Amino acid sequence: MSASAIFILDLKGKVLICRNYMGMxxxxxxxxxxxxxxxREEEADVSPVAAHGATHFLWIKHSNLYLVALTKKNSNAALVYSFLYKIVETVKVFREYFKELEEESIRDNFVTVYELLDEVMDFGFPQTTDSKILQEYITQKGHKLEVGAPRPPATVTNAVSWRSEGIKYRKNEVFMDVIExxxxxxxxxxxxxxxxIxxxxxxKVVLSGMPELRLGLNDKVLFEINGREKSKTVELEDVKFHQCVRLSRFENDRTISFIPPDGECExxxxxxxxxVKPLIWIESKIEKYSHSRVKIKVTARSQFKTRSTANNVAIMVPVPSDADSPKFKTSIGTAKxxxxxxxxxxxxKSFPGGKEHDMHAHFGLPSVEADQMEGKPPITVSFEIPYFTxxxxxxxxxxxxxxxxxxALPWVRYITQSGDYQLRTN
Known part of the structure; x- marks a missing residue:
C-alpha cells in the first residue's frame, strides 16, 4: 500500500492540486x-514523517513546493518516498511544457498535472511511473491536453512496463557508452x-519489436565461475541496474540479460x-618578489599510454584575490x-599520453601580505579521454x-573523464 492521497502545496501551505485515490x-x-x-522547525525536528491522529503525512520539499502523501494505513514509507521523488522526476520530463516543477508551472498546467497524478497511481498503488510510457498517454499542444483512447496501463497488460509493443524502426541499432x-x-x-572510479x-536503443539483449563484461566473479582467472578482469562494486535487468539471472550466473527501454537509459x-594512478599529474611552484609580484609555474604531465589522448583539458590554478596585471606563457594551449x-x-584542447607541458603566470600583487598564499584552494582538473577506461x-x-x-548493429564507445579531481599544493 502506498498513499491514500497526494497534495502539492505552496510554501505557505495553500493547496495547489490534490488527488484522493481511495476516497476514505x-x-x-x-x-x-x-x-x-x-x-517541528521551531524544535529543530527534521523528521520527514508527521502525524495528526491516525493520519500520517510523508513529505518532501522541491523548489517552492511541498509534495505531501497522506495515509491512514501502515504504508511502506520507502515506497511512498520513492513515489514522491518519481513524481518530481516524471513532471520534469515534460520540460517544453513545464520548464521546471514549481508553483507557477502547476497553476499553468493544472490539467496536465492532474492527468499525471491520475495515471501514476491507482487506488493507492503505484502504476505507470516511467516517463516514456506516460508520454504516450498524455500529449500536449500549447496549453491543450489530448488524451488518447482509454486503455489499461502497461503494467497491467504487459510484464515489460518500460517498453511499449509495436515499436518499428527502418534500421536497428544499439549504441552503448561505457563512461568512467x-x-x-x-x-x-x-x-x-x-x-x-x-x-x-x-x-541508446533503436530496435524494433521486443528484443532481448545479453551483455557480457570481463567481470572477475564471472571469470572465476568459468575457471578463467588468468584473463584480465575487473571487480565491480556497488553495482546498480535499471529495472529492465533480470536480477535473478545476474545473481545466479552473472549474466546481464534484459529487454531494454526504447531510446536512452542508464x-x-x-x-x-x-x-588510481593520477592520469594527469600537476606540480605548482610559486615565487614571490617583495610582496608586489608573484610568479606561478605549473607543470602538467599526462601519465597514461601514448596511444590515448585527453581532450578539452582545463586546469584551474588558484591565485590571490587581489592579483592583477596578468601575463601568461604556455608551451601548449592557452591561459586566461x-x-x-x-x-x-x-x-x-588535445593532450597526448606521456607528454609534459608548462604554464608560467606573472601577477602584480598591490596589497598582498606574506601569508596570503597559505591555505589556498587546490588545483582542479577536468578532462575527457575517449576510447579508454x-x-x-x-x-x-x-x-x-x-x-x-x-x-541489428551494436556500437560500443569507451570514455574516461574527470570527476572530483583535485591536487593540493604548497
Missing amino acids: LDMGEIDHFMPILMK SVNLLVNANSSVLRSE VGSIKL LMSYRLNTT WLPEKNVVQWNI VSGIQVRYLKIIEKSGYR
Whole structure:
C-alpha cells in the first residue's frame, strides 16, 4: 500500500492540486500539516514523517513546493518516498511544457498535472511511473491536453512496463557508452588521499519489436565461475541496474540479460574503490618578489599510454584575490585569468599520453601580505579521454535476440573523464 492521497502545496501551505485515490480520507486533514511542520522547525525536528491522529503525512520539499502523501494505513514509507521523488522526476520530463516543477508551472498546467497524478497511481498503488510510457498517454499542444483512447496501463497488460509493443524502426541499432569518472584527491606531499572510479553504462536503443539483449563484461566473479582467472578482469562494486535487468539471472550466473527501454537509459552503474594512478599529474611552484609580484609555474604531465589522448583539458590554478596585471606563457594551449573565481584557467584542447607541458603566470600583487598564499584552494582538473577506461572494463559481447530474426548493429564507445579531481599544493 502506498498513499491514500497526494497534495502539492505552496510554501505557505495553500493547496495547489490534490488527488484522493481511495476516497476514505478527510481531505481537510491537510490543514494540520503546516502547523505541525512549523512547530517541528521551531524544535529543530527534521523528521520527514508527521502525524495528526491516525493520519500520517510523508513529505518532501522541491523548489517552492511541498509534495505531501497522506495515509491512514501502515504504508511502506520507502515506497511512498520513492513515489514522491518519481513524481518530481516524471513532471520534469515534460520540460517544453513545464520548464521546471514549481508553483507557477502547476497553476499553468493544472490539467496536465492532474492527468499525471491520475495515471501514476491507482487506488493507492503505484502504476505507470516511467516517463516514456506516460508520454504516450498524455500529449500536449500549447496549453491543450489530448488524451488518447482509454486503455489499461502497461503494467497491467504487459510484464515489460518500460517498453511499449509495436515499436518499428527502418534500421536497428544499439549504441552503448561505457563512461568512467575518476575522483581523486592528492595532498601537498604528493600522496593520494582518495581515489575511486565511478562508472556507468548508458544505452541508446533503436530496435524494433521486443528484443532481448545479453551483455557480457570481463567481470572477475564471472571469470572465476568459468575457471578463467588468468584473463584480465575487473571487480565491480556497488553495482546498480535499471529495472529492465533480470536480477535473478545476474545473481545466479552473472549474466546481464534484459529487454531494454526504447531510446536512452542508464543500464547500470558501478564503483571501484581502488588506487588510481593520477592520469594527469600537476606540480605548482610559486615565487614571490617583495610582496608586489608573484610568479606561478605549473607543470602538467599526462601519465597514461601514448596511444590515448585527453581532450578539452582545463586546469584551474588558484591565485590571490587581489592579483592583477596578468601575463601568461604556455608551451601548449592557452591561459586566461578568471578574476571572479580567483583562478587561472589553462586550457589544452588535445593532450597526448606521456607528454609534459608548462604554464608560467606573472601577477602584480598591490596589497598582498606574506601569508596570503597559505591555505589556498587546490588545483582542479577536468578532462575527457575517449576510447579508454581506467579500470580496464571491456564489453566482451552484446547479443541481440529478436523473434523476427532481424539483424541489428551494436556500437560500443569507451570514455574516461574527470570527476572530483583535485591536487593540493604548497
